[in-house]
Amino acid sequence: MPTSPSDPHDLHELARAIKAWGAELGFADVRIADVDLAHAESGLQAWLDAGCHGEMDYMASHGMKRARPGELVPGTVRAIVARMDYLPMARMEDGGDWRARETARQLEPGAAVVSVYARGRDYHKVLRNRLQQLAERVKAAVGELGYRVFTDSAPVMELPLAEKAGLGWRGKHTLLLSRSAGSTFFIGEILVDLPLPVDPPTGAHCGSCHACIDACPTGAILGPGRLDARRCISYLTIELKGSIPEAFRPLIGNRIYGCDDCQLACPWNKFAQRAQLPDFDERNGLGDTGMVELFGWEEEEFNRRMEGSPIRRIGHERWLRNLAVGLGNAAVGRKGDAAIVAALRLRAAHPSALVREHVEWALARHSVSA
Numbered sequence: 175m176p177t178s179p180s181d182p183h184d185l186h187e188l189a190r191a192i193k194a195w196g197a198e199l200g201f202a203d204v205r206i207a208d209v210d211l212a213h214a215e216s217g218l219q220a221w222l223d224a225g226c227h228g229e230m231d232y233m234a235s236h237g238m239k240r241a242r243p244g245e246l247v248p249g250t251v252r253a254i255v256a257r258m259d260y261l262p263m264a265r266m267e268d269g270g271d272w273r274a275r276e277t278a279r280q281l282e283p284g285a286a287v288v289s290v291y292a293r294g295r296d297y298h299k300v301l302r303n304r305l306q307q308l309a310e311r312v313k314a315a316v317g318e319l320g321y322r323v324f325t326d327s328a329p330v331m332e333l334p335l336a337e338k339a340g341l342g343w344r345g346k347h348t349l350l351l352s353r354s355a356g357s358t359f360f361i362g363e364i365l366v367d368l369p370l371p372v373d374p375p376t377g378a379h380c381g382s383c384h385a386c387i388d389a390c391p392t393g394a395i396l397g398p399g400r401l402d403a404r405r406c407i408s409y410l411t412i413e414l415k416g417s418i419p420e421a422f423r424p425l426i427g428n429r430i431y432g433c434d435d436c437q438l439a440c441p442w443n444k445f446a447q448r449a450q451l452p453d454f455d456e457r458n459g460l461g462d463t464g465m466v467e468l469f470g471w472e473e474e475e476f477n478r479r480m481e482g483s484p485i486r487r488i489g490h491e492r493w494l495r496n497l498a499v500g501l502g503n504a505a506v507g508r509k510g511d512a513a514i515v516a517a518l519r520l521r522a523a524h525p526s527a528l529v530r531e532h533v534e535w536a537l538a539r540h541s542v543s544a
Contacts (some may be wrong), residue, residue: 207339283507289432325362342391347386357445389439407433502536
């Protein structure tokens, strides 16, 4: 056990211990990076200047502090970056190809497709709790420790930190990729004031592959590493608060929360790893339920069933908005379906103008009126 955090030998021993403790807490990989992200500032500024962040004002509200962890948490010199796999056991249990099953589900007109990561417990809560436990264990080992825990929860550029730490490389879809785990994992960080030894980055291994770019239903991936969030289905169904632009509605298909298409197309995800924690097991049948059933949930039921889920953040109104679009798109294979039309008509006089607008659009897709 380290006794003097200023001693290089002790710091190396501490780094090894941190990685072992992380594994005990359910992290699949833990690495360490310095916090110099100056190389990422110009790209961030260009992305913001182009308006690619859409309504995600929080992306711009802190300026370049997002790329300067030392300003966000004064005294920070290192980031302990951790990876946690999330692929639910239900997607892996029969030994088949989970990507093929997910792709096939998108072709079922009445099926509700929820992004795989969101079918279990809210990852923010899971990772933050485990990272806090890891930080407290480090503090117990060294005595005084300045630190702050993050997981998609503060203005810090997490992916460049993870890339720098060697957890993987940025794919052409902008997600982090690992040679041993694909991209089906969450990441979180602990910013610390200890000069721990850093891990080397890994090289990029996408080569000439552009499967993710070709697979994007809305053309949101403008080129390698260039994402226009305003076109992304994840943005449209989660971050966008108002009306979904009509041009994008038919392209959304039956994806009612998020989108996994770029990940399903990525060859590296044949190495995707099953979650080590039961927190990410599918709840409420979100891997198999139909849209008509979910559209029937009243607000109380939605809130109760989505307790502890990341989906609850969007609220019942946007949940119905997304489902109305999906039900409208079901007309491609089940035009005029009695159950779908009846479900839509029940929401045609909904108190929310946002819901009514999307229901009206959906009914028109089935060539019927309210």
